[in-house]
Amino acid sequence: MTTVGVVGRQITVRGRVQGVGFRPFVWRLAHEAAVTGHVLNDGAGVRIEVWGKSADLDRLLHELERDPPLLARIEAVVWTVLEGLPPDQFQIVQSGGGDINTQVTPDAATCPDCLREICDPADRRYRYAFTNCTHCGPRLSIVEGIPYDRARTSMRTFDMCDDCRREYEDPADRRFHAQPNACPVCGPRLWIEDVQGEVAGGDPIHDAVRRLRDSQIIAVKGIGGFHLTCDATNADVVAELRRRKRRVAKPLALMAKDLDQIREFCDVTGPEADLLSSSIAPIVLLRNRDRAGLIGVAPGLNCVGVMLPQSPLHHLLLAEFGGPLVMTSGNAANTPQVTDNAQARTDLAGIADAWLLHDRDIVNRLDDSIMRVDLAAPVVFRRGRGMAPAAIRLHERFAEAPPTLAMGAELKSTFCLIKGVQAIPSQHIGDLKNAETYADYREKVTLFRDLYQFDPAVVAVDLHPDYLSTKWGERLAQDTGATLIRVQHHHAHLVGCLAEHQVDPEDAKTVGVILDGTGLGTDGTIWGGEILLGDYAGFERKAHFAPVALPGGEQAVLEPWRNLVAHLVAAFGIDWRVHLVGTGLAGPTDEKPVDLIERMIAQRLNAPLASSAGRLFDAVAAALGIVFDRQHYEGQAAMELEALVAGSVPATGYPVCVADNTLSWRPMWMALLDDLRSGVDHGVIAARFHGGLVVALADVVTQVATEAGTGRIVLSGGVMQNRLLVEGVYARLRSNGFNVLAHRQVPANDGGISLGQAAIAALS
Ligand code: ZN
Ligand code: ZN
Ligand code: FE
Numbered sequence: 001m002t003t004v005g006v007v008g009r010q011i012t013v014r015g016r017v018q019g020v021g022f023r024p025f026v027w028r029l030a031h032e033a034a035v036t037g038h039v040l041n042d043g044a045g046v047r048i049e050v051w052g053k054s055a056d057l058d059r060l061l062h063e064l065e066r067d068p069p070l071l072a073r074i075e076a077v078v079w080t081v082l083e084g085l086p087p088d089q090f091q092i093v094q095s096g097g098g099d100i101n102t103q104v105t106p107d108a109a110t111c112p113d114c115l116r117e118i119c120d121p122a123d124r125r126y127r128y129a130f131t132n133c134t135h136c137g138p139r140l141s142i143v144e145g146i147p148y149d150r151a152r153t154s155m156r157t158f159d160m161c162d163d164c165r166r167e168y169e170d171p172a173d174r175r176f177h178a179q180p181n182a183c184p185v186c187g188p189r190l191w192i193e194d195v196q197g198e199v200a201g202g203d204p205i206h207d208a209v210r211r212l213r214d215s216q217i218i219a220v221k222g223i224g225g226f227h228l229t230c231d232a233t234n235a236d237v238v239a240e241l242r243r244r245k246r247r248v249a250k251p252l253a254l255m256a257k258d259l260d261q262i263r264e265f266c267d268v269t270g271p272e273a274d275l276l277s278s279s280i281a282p283i284v285l286l287r288n289r290d291r292a293g294l295i296g297v298a299p300g301l302n303c304v305g306v307m308l309p310q311s312p313l314h315h316l317l318l319a320e321f322g323g324p325l326v327m328t329s330g331n332a333a334n335t336p337q338v339t340d341n342a343q344a345r346t347d348l349a350g351i352a353d354a355w356l357l358h359d360r361d362i363v364n365r366l367d368d369s370i371m372r373v374d375l376a377a378p379v380v381f382r383r384g385r386g387m388a389p390a391a392i393r394l395h396e397r398f399a400e401a402p403p404t405l406a407m408g409a410e411l412k413s414t415f416c417l418i419k420g421v422q423a424i425p426s427q428h429i430g431d432l433k434n435a436e437t438y439a440d441y442r443e444k445v446t447l448f449r450d451l452y453q454f455d456p457a458v459v460a461v462d463l464h465p466d467y468l469s470t471k472w473g474e475r476l477a478q479d480t481g482a483t484l485i486r487v488q489h490h491h492a493h494l495v496g497c498l499a500e501h502q503v504d505p506e507d508a509k510t511v512g513v514i515l516d517g518t519g520l521g522t523d524g525t526i527w528g529g530e531i532l533l534g535d536y537a538g539f540e541r542k543a544h545f546a547p548v549a550l551p552g553g554e555q556a557v558l559e560p561w562r563n564l565v566a567h568l569v570a571a572f573g574i575d576w577r578v579h580l581v582g583t584g585l586a587g588p589t590d591e592k593p594v595d596l597i598e599r600m601i602a603q604r605l606n607a608p609l610a611s612s613a614g615r616l617f618d619a620v621a622a623a624l625g626i627v628f629d630r631q632h633y634e635g636q637a638a639m640e641l642e643a644l645v646a647g648s649v650p651a652t653g654y655p656v657c658v659a660d661n662t663l664s665w666r667p668m669w670m671a672l673l674d675d676l677r678s679g680v681d682h683g684v685i686a687a688r689f690h691g692g693l694v695v696a697l698a699d700v701v702t703q704v705a706t707e708a709g710t711g712r713i714v715l716s717g718g719v720m721q722n723r724l725l726v727e728g729v730y731a732r733l734r735s736n737g738f739n740v741l742a743h744r745q746v747p748a749n750d751g752g753i754s755l756g757q758a759a760i761a762a763l764s
Contacts, residue, residue: 008037008082009057011048013064015075016390019103019148021134022046023092024176025069030090031172033060037086040093041103051086070135071108071279075393092171104140104148104451106386107223107366109281109310111136113174118312119319124163127205129313130188130360132181133174136279138311140389140427141224141364142180146451150179154361161186180360188360190313195353197345208356209320217241219330219344219352223311224366224385225337226330226344228351229255233323235295241326242296244351246333250633251298253283253305253368255327257318262286262306265293265324271373280386281310282369297326300626300640305370310385313358329367336430336437339365364447365440366427374726380747381721383414388427389448392745392755395502396421398762405445405456405482406758407473409489409519409750411634412718413437415445415469416754417454418762423499424452425746425755432468442472456482460761462753463488464520485761489519489753490530491539493716496756498536500745505763508535509712510741511542511705513697513729515613516717516749517557517634518550526550528612528717529663531700533708536763542704545616546570546664547609549601556615559630560622560637565589565597566607567619571666574598579669583676588628613719616665617641620689623672624682635718642722644686649728653691663696694728701729702736713740718749 013022018041026039026048035052050057061077068074110118114131117123125131132138142153150156160168164183167175175181182188192204200207208218215237217230228245230237232254242248256262259273266286268276276284283305288298298304307327309315318325329337330348338344339362344355366385371378380387404418410432416425426448432438448454459482461473470486477484494512503510512532521527521541529545548563548570550556556563564585568576580586600607614635621637622628624644631637655667668689675685701713713733720726726742733740746752 003086005053006051006086007054007057008049008051008084008086009079010082011050011061011064011077011079012044012046013048013074013077014045016071016073016105017046019105019139020071021069021174021176021178022072024134024171024173025072026064027090027092027171029060029063035060036088036090038091038093049082050090051082070111071105104143104146104389106280106388106390107139107141108136108279108386109308110312110315111279114312115315118315125183127316128184128187129190129205129311129316129358130180130182131312132178134176134178135174137178137180138223138360141362141366141385142360143451144363146453148179153179154363155180155182158182158187158360188358190356190358193345193355193357195349204356205316205320208317208354211354212321212325215240216353217244217351218354218356219348220313220317220327220356221341221344221358221362222314223362224364224368225339225362226348227327228330228348229325229327231321231323232294232297232326238296238326241328241351245328247328248632249299249636251301251305252326252328253307254294254297254324255307255309255314255318256324257322258308261324265289266304266306269373271376271378275371275373275378276306276308278386280369280371281308282371282386283307285370285372285381300636300643302643307368310368317356334434336434336440337365337367364427364444367430372723374723374742375730377744379721379742379744380751381749382412382428383425383746383751384428389424389451391422391424392500393502394418394421394423394499394759395504397505398759401762402457403454404458404460404758404762405449405454405473405476406460406487406754406761407462407469408754408757409462410464410467410469412747412750413441413469414751414754415441415448416758417448417452417456418758419452419454423755423758424448428751438468441469445472445476456480458483458485458761458764460485460487460757462486462492462520462757463522485764487757487760488522488539490514490516490521490527490532490717491534492753492756492760493748494532494534494539494714494756495536495759496746496752497714497716497741497743499755499759500743501741503712503741505536509533509708509710510535510714511701511708511710511712512539512714512716513701513720514717515719515725517614517719518610518612526608526610526612528610528614529616530611531697531704533704533710536760543658543661543663543700545611545613546662547611548615549607550610550612550615551597551600551607553606553608557631560618560626561589561592561628562597563615563619564622565592565594566601567616567665568669569598569601570664571669579673583673585623585676588625613717614638617719620672620686623676624685638719638722641686642690642724644683645690645724646683646687649694649724650687650691653688653693653695656692656696658696658700663700668692690722690724690728694725694732697729698732698736701733702738705738711737711739713738715740715742716748716752720748
């Protein structure tokens with residue numbers, strides 16, 4: 001090459017550019033452009049030094065941003081002029097620095113190229129269930145430690161054949177440095193077992209499909225854990241699955257073979273289609289048009305959770321079966337999703353009729369991510385497979401923050417690391433009161449500390465002393481000598497949202513509308529319907545829902561009728577029964593031990609006061625006869641209440657009393673009971689309840705924000721996952737001129753608590 005007209009440039013690319021095939025991508029561009037130099041990973045991302053004609057370098061820069069690898073997310077590309085002599089070729093240089101090569105990326109659903117290969121009879125990976133490449137395949141689910149290479153994944157037991165190794169070593173190949181690379185000759189294999197443990201001969205996919213058509217329930221080993229699957233259009237087998245799994249009412253997720261199939265029973269908007277087809281392949285909550293065709297899948301709800309195939313195995317299964325399948329987590333009631341073969345054989349015995357297994361171990365359990373499109377953009381309900389452990393970028397003022405580990409809440413538990421401007425939330429782990437889940441949580445904390453070479457200087461926990469996450473955090477702080485910081489639950493909800501929106505800590509004054517079930521307040525009572533004014537550093541409780549007794553404590557969370565009685569007592573005092581005349585509620589309440597409940601409330605016996613928004617929804621649901629006796633899953637009453645409302649929330653609704661910074665419900669109950677007496681449709685009553693709440697919240701928030709001189713509002717808490725509420729409050733506050741922030745990257749529920757805790761503690 002002549003050096004005439006040759007110039008040098010140093011290009012830095014920031015964003016998610018490590019572990020996603022970015023260096024071979026640059027290598028290919030450089031070879032196409034016939035320029036020389038090298039590319040390497042550095043602490044900031046990818047650094048390229050390149051020499052060539054100006055026009056060629058311009059084109060390379062253009063191509064770099066135009067068509068990056070599927071899993072890459074470019075945040076910035078900057079370049080400077082480079083002095084020195086051009087080398088005579090272009091190379092990928094091994095990285096030198098300390099925490100390079102440690103990048104673990106989320107698991108990614110099958111890419112279009114791999115999908116084409118498994119469908120092509122002439123391809124060597126035709127119908128191969130473990131096909132993957134740099135753009136797709138298992139990642140966090142198979143990682144055992146760092147640095148991220150095959151020897152520290154569950155692929156280490158498979159030696160690559162010559163063909164696979166050639167691909168792995170060729171920078172021009174799509175499988176260059178694809179750690180889980182495999183083929184039918186050298187990689188994992190699939191088989192099917194029956195109840196007796198007999199392995200059937202023949203093609204396991206054919207066998208599985210034959211069984212599914214025969215109304216059988218099959219345990220399928222997926223990416224992050226086992227699923228239980230059956231024909232979604234066969235109401236009998238769906239009922240049988242519920243019976244065997246003792247899952248009475250909780251909605252079951254579906255998997256469909258493609259978008260067209262989903263459109264047969266759901267309305268799918270553009271953003272929803274994008275989300276379904278993304279590398280996350282999450283469960284997306286969609287409006288169910290054809291409830292008659294899917295009996296028993298999501299009883300009492302007008303939404304259904306649907307996903308597309310997440311791996312070649314699922315593509316093969318769905319393509320051959322044809323119709324949609326139920327794809328629900330493979331576990332016995334109240335235990336975490338099963339991940340290994342032996343455990344699947346025992347734990348799922350009595351539930352499954354057959355097991356579709358393989359010999360690639362799942363190292364890290366990852367539940368399916370659950371998302372929905374609200375206000376035209378995705379929101380997360382559960383951050384799991386495909387999302388974890390992607391980092392969330394924080395405001396640049398976090399650059400100097402000490403390494404911080406936040407332990408999360410207890411029920412929808414996650415933990416979170418803060419390392420400079422990056423927050424790394426764990427995947428959804430679940431209810432720590434389950435011993436296996438708690439063990440898994442502690443293991444994952446250790447794994448993440450290893451993966452990110454992370455020694456916390458600060459450990460953040462919830463104010464609640466009895467949360468198991470609090471206890472483990474206290475112990476970790478003691479063992480590591482880290483500073484322990486206790487964070488109020490609803491403050492963490494608020495700041496989680498500020499953090500993910502990169503709100504500047506120096507200018508973060510915000511009004512938070514935080515509605516959830518329960519969290520411990522700074523005054524020792526239980527909170528859950530909170531209007532806070534605060535920032536990363538602190539908060540004031542500006543207004544709240546009226547405290548109402550929780551008769552029986554935990555029992556009140558399970559049994560909505562208890563909240564109905566407690567709310568009526570709070571609204572009307574000892575005369576509450578009089579108000580039920582003619583409403584149809586006198587009979588059902590009389591069948592309950594209400595005298596006892598009244599005594600508990602009057603004498604404050606196991607009936608703590610709580611300003612909980614969740615329990616208000618439970619009480620209203622019970623008044624409409626929705627899950628009056630007992631909830632079969634968390635949030636059931638509130639979800640079914642929301643589902644009763646056809647269309648959007650009305651502009652007005654039941655009156656709410658706002659006095660002394662307290663929202664209370666006597667006028668609402670008067671109007672609601674009147675409507676019951678006049679036989680008003682329950683859908684209309686549910687709509688009026690939502691409407692009244694929206695108006696009251698918007699009014700209070702507007703007043704608080706105006707007095708405080710801030711234009712920023714955050715909506716958070718598990719109850720804020722109610723679409724009618726979010727959209728209603730959002731619209732009213734926007735029209736009042738406020739900047740309204742909702743969660744986008746972590747859940748509004750307690751799954752988002754750890755991010756808020758971490759951000760508060762890191763800056764304190
Ligand atoms: Zn691929
Ligand atoms: Zn091979
Ligand atoms: Fe909460």
